[in-house]
Amino acid sequence: MNATEEKRAQFAQATQAQVLAQLKTSATGLSQDDAAQRLNQYGPNTITKGQEGSQLKVFLKNFASLMAILLWVSGLIAILSGTLELGIAIWLVNIINGCFSFWQEHQAKKATDSLMAMLPTFTQVYRDGKVQQIDATQLVPGDVFTLQAGNAVPVDARLLEATSMQVDQSALTGESVPESKNVKYDPGEGEFAESNLIYAGTTVGAGTGLAVCFASGMNTEFGQIATLTQQQVKVDSPLTKELNRLTKQISMIAIGIGIAFFVAAIFFVHYPIAKSFIFALGMIVAFIPEGLLPTVTLSLAHGVQRMAKRHALVKDLNSVETLGETTVICSDKTGTLTQNQMTVNHIWLLNHTYELTGQGYVNNGHIELDDQTVDFHSDPDLDRLLRVAALNNDTKVQQDPETHKPKLLGTPTEAALIIMAEKAGFDLAKAAKETPRLKEFPFDSDRKRMCTIHQHDANTLSACVKGSLSDLLPQCDTIQVAGAIRRLTPDDIDKINAANRKFAAQGLRSLAIAYRQLPGDSDLDSLTIENTETQLTFLGLTVMADPPRPEIYQAVQECHDANIKIIMVTGDSTLTAKSIAVKIGLTSDQARVVTGTELDAMSEAQLQEALRGEIIFARVAPEQKYKIVSTLQKNGEIVASTGDGVNDAPALKKADIGVAMGVTGTDVAKDAADMILTDDNFASIVSAIEEGRTVYANLQKFLTYILTSNVPEAIPSVLFLFSRGLIPLPMTVMQILTVDLGTDMLPALGLGSEQAEPGIMHQPPRARDAHLLNKQVVWKAFAWYGMLASAISTFAYFFVNWQNGWPDVALFASGNGYARATTMVLGAIVFFQIANALNCRTQSASVFKTGIFSNIRIWYGIIFEVILLAILTLVPFLQGLFNTTALAWQDWVFLAIIPIPVFLIEELRKSWLRRRQQA
Structure with a gap:
């Protein structure tokens, strides 16, 4: 047992008097002066964020990547080589890209900060013996405060009073x-299960309470997990x-080519060393893809924008592409795969089982079933069960003033019963008026039952009871069947218990319903x-579960298709857990279930071995x-971890990509995550993965496109060198820069925004040893497109010379003819790149098909x-x-x-490739 x-x-097991004495307070709270001193001692009740560094440091990091440094040097x-305009242009590209990256991430951070609102704003606290409403950030250890249904718990506290209290x-x-x-x-089962302790970041679902704070701010369990999260160092994506x-x-x-050209210029052309050095520097600069960083940034930014439209907010640009590499998703269940809303799906009576479907309200006097609707008044047993479940209920139905839809205030379990009654068209307001509640015995963890007493008519009172079957059934001696009440037989009990076991095996929760008539x-x-x-x-039994999200089935299947576990x-x-996993297709029924206790052992x-199955x-x-995510990474997996709770935050930070829920997520989870789902929709993750894969594919398309032009830029210089200078340089350094930073740039950025190619989500994640500059890119850029472009541009160079009398006349080294020849080489590369931009849009699909x-x-x-x-x-x-x-009009043609x-x-070629893949 650790210190926490x-x-x-200590606070759970001590008596109330001992707790108050240890905290140096009383049941009527602290004085204002004492509270002020403690606020100075403990600090405000807030969760502090990890150090993010100064804005200047955050800004400058956008100019310090390895590629950015390479561009500064270039x-x-x-x-230094005498081309001032070239140097300034390269630096401007670097500056513009860095500023854009900073702005994009700053906008994402602003959007993220707007979602951070977990702790309550105000709390009812006893100060100087009187109840006062104060800002929750001013709470300190020793404060005594009140809670009621719907309140978020602001601190860790020990309960002094509690009435029918349930906490989510x-x-x-x-x-x-x-x-x-x-x-x-009562120690309860699992962590944070102590019956008399409540924790910051949780929510009161039902009942009321009075509590004394024993930990606030970063000293709460909420804060401790936040501290654990902030200690994680985020590695490079x-x-x-x-x-x-x-x-x-x-x-x-680039350096290798520069050295080769330097040596060739000296020994083949007999250039002086200084001139050879400047010539080599020009070739080095020509082979640096100055447009790479802007294209990467804009490709990621386009991905961010498309994902935002799909309700996925990305905080860091690089996280977009990381999603595309994901091999494993560690997913929370409650609120992520499921709706975090209990729903009744079966009503079990001795002679009939009703299976409910649908989620909304059906106020038509009937209860909704699989393929039919049944008038519940025609079944007296069903009618009575619905009536008891609705009356024995503290959940209130209110109209939301903004959405004008029904809003439930209460526990998920009781809310499920109210929705069940609403589906049947049960008039709750009318029932409460005609059958007023006279007395109640609240639910408690000892007897696990709740009882309400109502005025049934002038001669009869009704006791409505619900609770766990094991605790309620022994209190029953009769059963209602087909409207008649008879003795409860051993055979009846066997059938009831068998039904309960069957539902439990399916991961469903049963709640028993009973009643009694009193004089x-x-x-x-x-x-x-x-x-x-x-x-x-x-x-009978009302059987309920937290249902899967409707869209989860398709999302899971798409992950399986994409070889994502x-x-x-x-x-x-x-x-x-297992019933939900099997139901949505996450795993088969043969999946191994490991508990936290087993995991520790x-x-x-x-x-590592277990995680492979x-x-x-x-x-x-x-x-x-956190341990699970870490071990998966040691197995070589790229891990995305999803979640919404405080308990998810360390794993979110450790994972390669942390995905938090925006609606139900805690601020700690959102702060730790790389991406936030603004609609809490797991299916949005699948869309995000597709975007990530698309970004990586687009970067390879860009590389293919941009490296292609380097070959026809270099080949003419090779002709110049190996002809020992007899063939004048077909391209100048400034013309090479025109291609790299001018004509190539915008089409390349267009490739960065290309839509996903068909079938991209039916491919496995890219291998860990796969790289952007792979054999396919090198072959297409240098051997295929590059050599074809070189042949065409070289032909254009000699075409102009042929028009001017070559080979009868020597190749010209000056005059308008030479300028026209170099212009034609430049033009040939530009127009070749027009076709190349269209060709690079797809790997194998026809551009005509994609549009x-x-x-x-x-x-x-x-x-x-x-x-x-x-x-x-x-x-x-x-x-x-x-x-x-x-150029003449014939040249343009x-x-x-x-x-x-x-x-x-x-x-x-793509058509041949598609036929080969299908064969």
Whole structure:
């Protein structure tokens, strides 16, 4: 038992007098002066966030990635080599990209902060012996405060008084069934189950209470888990690691080519060393994909925007792509896979079982069944059960003033019974008026029953009772069947218990319903639990469960199709966890269920082995969920962990991608997560995974596109070198920069916003050893597209020379003819890249099928690069700067024809590839 558990046990097991004495307070609370001193000592009752660093530090980190550093160095090299304009342009790209990244993440953080609202604003506290309403942040240990149904618990506290009190602790434990609370100590089952303790971040579902605070702020259980979460150091995302690797690869390629060109310039062309060095520097800069960072950032930003429309808020851009690599999702059950709303799905009577369907209110005088509706008045047993369940109920139905829909205030269990009665068209207000409640015996954890006494008519009182079957059935000696009351036989009891066992095996929860008629002149004061809750007439069972979300079935199937494993990790019972997992298709019936106790006894090797098979975790504590995620990562998995409670936060922080619920999630969970589902819809995760995979595929498309132009930029220089300078340079460094930072940029950004290719979610997650710059990208960019572009651009260069008399006349090294030749090389690369941009939109699918005009951003980019080329050839100032000249109409016709065969040839190759894949 750790120090925190010892402190809890101490306050739970001590008498009220001992608790008040230890806290140096009284049942009437603290004085204002004492409270002020304690506030200064303990601090405000708030959950503090981990250190995020100064805004300046957060801003500067966007300019310090490995690729950003490479661009800073490239710009400096360009300036030192005498091309000031080139260096400034590269730096501007870096600055614009860094600012955009900072703005995008700042916007996501603002949206996240707006969701953070967990603790209550005001609390009724005793100060100077009087009840006062104060801000919950001002609560201190020793404060005595009141609670009622609907209140969020603001601190950890010991109960001094409790009436029919039930607390929803799902945010802390994951358990969907509320805990009954009273002043008598009972250790309960599981963590945080002490009957007389309540915890910050939980919610009172029913009843009232008076409590004394013994821990506030970061000293609460809520705060302790927040501290554990903040201690986790977030490692670089897989995309960040991959971009760093890609930067190193490209740097090595560029430097290698630079050295080769430096040596060749000296020994083949006999350039001076200084001139050879500047020439080599120009080639190094040419091989650096300056547009990579902006394209990555905008690709991720497009993914963020599309995900936001699907109710998924991403806090960090790199998290988008990480989702696409996910191999395992560790998912909470309550509120994530299920609705966190108990619903009656069966009504069991001795002679009939009714199976209910649907969720809403059906006020038509009938109860909704599978494929029919039945007038409940025609079945007297059903009629009586509905009436007792509705009357023996503290849940209130109110109209929400904003949505104008029914709103329930009470425990999930009683709310389920009210919805059941509403479905049957039972008039609650009329029943309460005609059958007023005269007395009640609240639910308590000892007898596990609740009893209300009503005025049935002038001559009769009705005692309505509900509770657990094991505690209620022994109090029954009769049963109502077909409207008649008869003795309860052993055979009846066997049937009732058999039905209860059957439902329990399915993970369903049964609640027994009974009643008793009393004389109308009974003395209410003389009616006690002992003489009222006896000789009851058994009616039947209401069977309920926290139902799966309607969309979860398809979402789970899509995860299976995408080879993504889902592991349920919940604080709920083993039976409930497995029944839900099997029902929604998460696992088969053969799945192994491991409890928190069993998990503690497992070695790391045993856990690693168990995680490779079908497995469900139930009754787990926060640190155990963290252990599961950590072990999965050691198994080589990319882990997404979902959840909404405080208990989920450490695992959310540890996971490669943490996904919190925006509506029901605690602020600690939201703060720890990388992504927040604003509609709490698990299916949104599947959409997010698709977006992540799309982003990675688009980055590879961009690489293929951008690296292609490097080949025709280099090949002409190779001709210059190996001809020992006889063939003048077909492209200048500024023309190379025009392609890299000018004409290529916008179409490349268009590729970054390409929609998902058909079938992307029927592929497994990419392998851990797979990389952006793989063999397929290298082959397509250098060997296929690159060489084809080189051939066409080189042909354009010699085509102009042929028009000017070559080979009878030597290749020209100056004059307008040379400028026209280099302009044609530039134009050939630009127009080849038009076809290349369209070709790179898909890996194997036909562009005609996906829609040739479906990505309008690419067409904007194509129009821009043609206009830019025209401007460079027509504006005199730019002609001198970029060594270009005006082209004849025949030249433009030649250039315009280039994309057509290039595009059609690639469509034929993709068609052959599709047939090969289908064979």
